[in-house]
Amino acid sequence: MNEIIQAGWPEKKNGFDPALVHYFHVRDELTVEEGVVLRGERIVIPKSLRKETLEELHTAHQGVESTWRRAHESIYWPHMNRDIKEHISRCEMCTTFPTRQPKEPPLNYEVPNRPWEKIGTDLFQFGGKHYLVTVDYFSNFLETDYLSSTRLPTHKEVKKSHRTVRNTRRSSIRQRATVRFT
Numbered sequence: 050m051n052e053i054i055q056a057g058w059p060e061k062k063n064g065f066d067p068a069l070v071h072y073f074h075v076r077d078e079l080t081v082e083e084g085v086v087l088r089g090e091r092i093v094i095p096k097s098l099r100k101e102t103l104e105e106l107h108t109a110h111q112g113v114e115s116t117w118r119r120a121h122e123s124i125y126w127p128h129m130n131r132d133i134k135e136h137i138s139r140c141e142m143c144t145t146f147p148t149r150q151p152k153e154p155p156l157n158y159e160v161p162n163r164p165w166e167k168i169g170t171d172l173f174q175f176g177g178k179h180y181l182v183t184v185d186y187f188s189n190f191l192e193t194d195y196l197s198s199t200r201l202p203t204h205k206e207v208k209k210s211h212r213t214v215r216n217t218r219r220s221s222i223r224q225r226a227t228v229r230f231t
């Protein structure tokens with residue numbers, strides 16, 4: 050994929066790698082940055098990481114539409130919506146306790162008054178680079194930033210970076226390492 054993006058796509062989709070056919074219609078939006086494939090600002094999730102990503106997206110057991118919305122902020126793969134819907138329809142927790150399924154994530158924390166007042170973060174590694182994914186508890190907005198070093202930014206730095214720069218926004222998918230600034 051990285052090679053074809055850099056080398057240029059063929060005129061027609063017939064006859065090339067079937068694994069890439071599903072990207073043909075978005076080929077003009079695909080770029081490679083630091084080894085990571087992006088569609089616009091959204092990271093393209095490789096097949097091998099999709100299962101993990103679906104589980105991650107559904108940890109709060111939110112419904113299909115809000116999960117779609119959240120996913121569309123930062124990630125992409127062909128038929129992502131369908132896969133999200135299927136994943137949620139197979140969720141044991143949601144099918145066993147359908148009436149208890151909250152429309153919004155459970156508010157088991159104090160609701161902040163302003164965006165970026167209270168945030169949750171995860172560190173993850175992707176393509177050999179370190180990223181920080183940040184969730185704003187006020188808006189549920191999810192954002193990812195490339196980290197030039199593995200030192201954890203402070204809460205103040207994260208807030209500052211979200212006020213000033215959004216152009217470093219990047220990918221999703223985490224490896225383990227949960228840090229919460231509360």
Ligand SMILES: [Zn+2]
Nearest residue numbers: 110140142143
């Ligand atoms: Zn569920």
